[in-house]
Amino acid sequence: MMMVMLVAVLLSLGQSAPVDQPDADKITPLMRAAATGDVKAVNALLAKGANPDLQHDELGVNALMCAAYFGQAEVTQALLARGAKPNLKDSSGASAADWATLGGFDPLAKTLIDQGALLNPFLNVGVMPMWLMDVAAKRQ
Numbered sequence: 001m002m003m004v005m006l007v008a009v010l011l012s013l014g015q016s017a018p019v020d021q022p023d024a025d026k027i028t029p030l031m032r033a034a035a036t037g038d039v040k041a042v043n044a045l046l047a048k049g050a051n052p053d054l055q056h057d058e059l060g061v062n063a064l065m066c067a068a069y070f071g072q073a074e075v076t077q078a079l080l081a082r083g084a085k086p087n088l089k090d091s092s093g094a095s096a097a098d099w100a101t102l103g104g105f106d107p108l109a110k111t112l113i114d115q116g117a118l119l120n121p122f123l124n125v126g127v128m129p130m131w132l133m134d135v136a137a138k139r140q
Contacts, residue, residue: 019050026057027136035066035136039074052084060090061099061133064112068100069133073108086117093120099133 022028030050033041042063046052055062064084067075076096080086087095094102097117100109113119 019045019048020054022057025135028054028063030054030063031056031061031066031136032138034063034072034075034079035070035133036138037067037070037072037075039072039078042075042078046078046082052079052082053088055088055090058091060088060092061136062088062090062096064088064096065090065094065099066133066136068096068105068108068112069103070137071100071103071105071108073105073111076108076111080115086112086115089120092123094123095120098123 020028020030023032028050030042030045030052033045052063062084064076064079064086066072067079086097089095090099095112095117097109097112097119100106100112101119109117109119
């Protein structure tokens with residue numbers, strides 16, 4: 001609900017609204033909406049021009065990875081429909097399919113693989129920023 005209100009405020013500000021402006025944690029509104037499964041906010045942000053492929057400055061995580069980790073299938077489809085690149089890698093070399101697998105959502109990982117994401121067989125899961133996902137979903 002809070003994300004929908006944030007999106008409404010951003011949309012009311014006109015073209016100069018910083019739809020891709022990250023917060024103090026360097027997480028964009030689109031990443032937060034994707035992590036929480038707020039498909040209405042995701043669609044509104046995308047319609048306003050949010051970049052579905054924008055990545056966290058340091059860790060390389062993007063909205064599609066956030067959605068994948070939490071099993072947000074509807075958000076994942078919305079992002080893919082708007083041109084999100086499924087094979088972008090975060091700073092540890094993980095794609096959205098890797099994040100879906102890590103979250104325990106193998107059917108979603110298969111969907112992402114079918115869209116071009118590649119699993120990283122050499123992924124060192126110990127360095128993946130899983131804590132950032134909880135921050136994005138406001139679980140911390």
